[in-house]
Amino acid sequence: MSTANPGAQRVRTRVAPSPTGDPHVGTAYVALVNYCFARKHGGDFLLRIEDTDQVRSTPESERAILAALHWTGLSWDEGPDVGGPHGPYRQSERSAIYRRYADELLASGKAFRCFCTPERLEEMRAIQRAAGTPQKYDGQCCALSADESGRRAAAGEPFVVRMVVPDSGVCVVNDLARGPITFEYATVDMQVLLKSDGLPTYHLANVVDDYLMEITHVIRGEEWVSSAPKHLLLYEYFGWEPPVLMHLPLLRNPDHTKLSKRKNPTGILFYERMGYLPEALMNFLGLLLAPAPEGEEIFSIDALTRRLDLAKISLGGPVFDVAKLDWINGKYLHALTTEELMQRTQAWGFDRDRLVRIAELARARIERLSDLVPSAAYLFAGRVAVTKESFAGTKLADEALRKALALAMWRLDAERVFDKAAVERVLKGVAEALGAKFRDLARVYYVAMTGSPTALPLFDSMELLGRDICRERFRVALDAFGGVTAKEQKEWTRDLPPDEPNGAAA
């Protein structure tokens, strides 16, 4: 079914992250395969920003993703920052294109306007769920006459555009690594293509862009296999040849659940701040993509490119094993000359601006020059060692203390910009929410963030440390108290925005 012919056309792949949070290692992983595959075949690799979700997408996130991806050492031939002949590469700038294609589907009867309210849809799904039947739009608005549909739309009634899906028959998705996967159309939903805000959903934008950008191979996360039938159907409706599809297994936490921020560091920037070298991180991710010949586990992206064979990628979801990453990173570090090591260390955390800021914070607090480095050591460390005993003297009950840590961590995650002002606002807000004086909570935060009840000023320290390191230190501190139970998490996060669904790129 998906039978693009790589021999006949130039291979083009893409990575298409959604700028709705921190740059995710899953994005680097997907980018790496796509990059290597394109390079291997002398083709092009592009970067596209999938920011059709107006509510969750932010420019800060987009900037961070671009920067993080550049940090990995990967480069792309076309993208929002480098341009290219198939632009724009930001979906929010392509709305008119999607609308045109949605209209085309509407005109050919392959899509229809749906005026159903969210309430009605919810009710419908509840009934289906109770009955154990597939949850799927029941087609009510599909039966509307073109006449009525047009009239209601013209009258300003809000609607979405849904795709038509056959009610019988099967769709065979040919996955490059998994072989044919069969779906009954009866289980495929009449997916929304255009939202009531006029912007497309992933499904429409993705298919239209991959076609217009001449993508030949779509290599993406496993979370997309169940929407592949919809995508294939869209290609068919438009009369386009679909690209080759390949779904990668999802990276896992040590407990084998999908890698998630609340259980594990998932940010590319976290690894950067912890002092991992990009070549080590990519080497590690590469090890999950292509088995290494015996004794050759350290290799460059170029070497990986030569060896990569999509059909041989192992399909079990690999655990992100930090111990292995540590070993690899050590190998890279040891291979550096002393001069190189000094340079990279300096570039990593000892740039002049940062040193000046630290000196300013420390100057009034030292009595000997020999005090300075020890007083700032925690700003150059990854995790700090804390135990339950470290928090003795905070005169807070365990539960309040854990809640203070957890709320701060979660609320800080929800901040768009992580700077001194945001930290101060959030931490003081938590104190207020807990009905405590910030002064009484300060010690808790000092211990968790710096490893000691006394240190350089907290808010500045946290800004210097950055969001990822702070989140990890909060986690470590919480773990010292046995972590947060699922029940507590539910109760304590009621007023918080939900965790980002995933970071793995499309």
Place this chain on the structure above:
RNA sequence: GGCGCCAUAGUCUAUCGGUUAGGACGCCGCCCUUUCAAGGCGGAGAGACGGGUUCGACUCCCGUUGGCGCUACCA
């Protein structure tokens, strides 16, 4: 619940019907060494379960179990 994907040591993996099931991380021991690392050498440790197919299954088929994903006007 429905649909789909996956299944070799704690972890990442090799094996494409016949092997003492190989390697790497981690772990343990030894060597080297002023300590600790690094490095070298060695060790323990695996085919989820049950049926088939076959002269012969880790490998092919079916079932069970387990894990994961999707089930949104998010991607």
